[in-house]
Amino acid sequence: MYKVSRRNFLIAKFIFLSSWLTPSLGLPYRKLNLSKIIKSNKFDKNTSFMAVDLRTNEIIERFNEDLKLPIASVTKMITAQYAINNLGLDFRFKTEFFYDGFIENGVLNGNIYIKGYGDPTLTTDSLDEIANYYKENGINKITGNLFYDDSHLPNLKYINESQLPQYAYNPGFGAINLNENRILFKWKRKDNSKYDLTLFAKGIISNAKVPNIRINTDNNSGNVYKYTFEDEDFTETWSVNKRILGRRGSRWLPVRNGAFYSAQVFRDLLYQKGINIKKIIKRKVPSNAKLFKSHFSKKISHILLDTLKHSKNMISETLGFKISKSKNRDLYDLDQSGVLMTKWFRDYVDSQSSLFLNHSGLTSGSFSSAADFRKFLIKKEVKNKLLPLLKAIPIYTSKGKKRSIGNITVRGKSGTMHYIRGMSGYVCLDEKPIIGFAIFSADLLARRDNFSDKFERPKGASAWLSRAVIQERKIIRGLCKHIQSNQELS
Secondary structure, eight states: OOOOOHHHHHHHHHHHHHHHHOGGGTOOSSOOOTHHHHHHTTOTTTEEEEEEETTTTEEEEEESTTOOBOOGGGHHHHHHHHHHHHHOTTOOOEEEEEEOSEEETTEEESOEEEEEOOBSOOOHHHHHHHHHHHHHTTOOEEOSOEEEEOTTSOOBSOSOTTSOTTOTTSOOBSSBOOGGGEEEEEEEEOTTSOEEEEEEEEOSSOEEEOTTEEEEEEOOSSOSEEEEEETTTTEEEEEEEGGGOOSEEEEEEEOSOHHHHHHHHHHHHHHHTTOOOOOEEEOOOOTTOEEEEEEEOOOHHHHHHHHHHHTOHHHHHHHHHHHHHHHOTTOOSHHHHHHHHHHHHHHHHTOSOOBOSSSSOOOSSOBBOHHHHHHHHTOHHIIIIIGGGSEEOOOBOTTSOBOOBTTEEEEEEEEEETTEEEEEEEEEETTEEEEEEEEEEEOHHHHHHTOOTTOSSOTTHHHHHHHHHHHHHHHHHHHHHHHHHHHHHO
16 A cells, blocks of 8 residues: 655645645635625615636625616726727827918918817826927918818717706817817806806916807706807807805816817917917818927827726727727718727627717716626736726725725726716735626616706715725625735734
């Protein structure tokens, strides 16, 4: 009979036990049972959840993993990877400035042109730099007009037309955009209960007037904001109910025609420097026009970092739309663009379960599942390229206080709409991803039944969101503790 030495027996015993206890193998020390959090919260019919060990790709825990739900701004994670795969992290947007005619004695005897290629990050300060460039190159007068060329992309007036008109996160977008297509509304009450109302294109350094966008007040008991758009002259008019205005304040309002808005601002900035422009006209840049200056955005890597951190809808939509337009030259609306991203995503994760109607998640019509996100999060290039761009997510105690857990961190993307909440990302150990997770919750019936265009927040939406967020925090804390307990055993 073969005899086993005591030394070899102990080595074999150690290896056997290590195979069960060592976290590098991805085997859980104890059952998490995070599903009980969902059940106790009475969200068991409204939540899709999964957690996957990224070292083995084994499921740690799941609950309604295949349930299809809207995921709100978590969609931006998909859009970001769509951009990374199709544009690359070093891509930059450009905006070109042309002129025709000739320059003599400080006078440009001709016209100037703006041609946009979809840059979603152009600002008032960016245009002011270009206006200064004219002065620095000795141009003190322009005899002609300002033409703008927005032919590179269709101009869309909304991300989601069903949203209330005053939401600044739901602007138009297209080939030429400015300030994320928002305008700052400020008000100050006078002694006679009348208001000073102003609208301007605010930059960090420079500001500009926008004559085609106007605002007034009324005393109607209906909608707090009313909006009209005149296609003939691109005039945008706002009417705000006095009852929502305090003594003073400000808020951003959306702009529906970013190209004309940009041209208006550029003309005003030139005027501030003593350079007058006769008219603003939409027209393609002629072949005989000469390039005067090109403006380039920051790299996609920087744009995505900021977009994911601050959940910027308009930037996400422009990125996705530009990519989809490169795949289909006849593209003309956002639904089409969303379908192209859907096709890409379905091929990417080898699943037919998700549908995206836009690129920001500002719709309850899009949907995905925790199961599809499991396949997405385990992708090597997602972990390598998208993960570093994700926002750091705080870890909360059971009492709702932020608290670090050793060398464990969380990075992810949240999404919120009325009666919709999502969160997906990674739990990391020493900045290396250990667990991928997705938590999606939605109550579409409550969303439908409690909507009112007289109020910006539907009845019960805040309380529902609080429950969803608390559930989310408990689950994330449980995943962190799972890693911590396994770490202590190693």
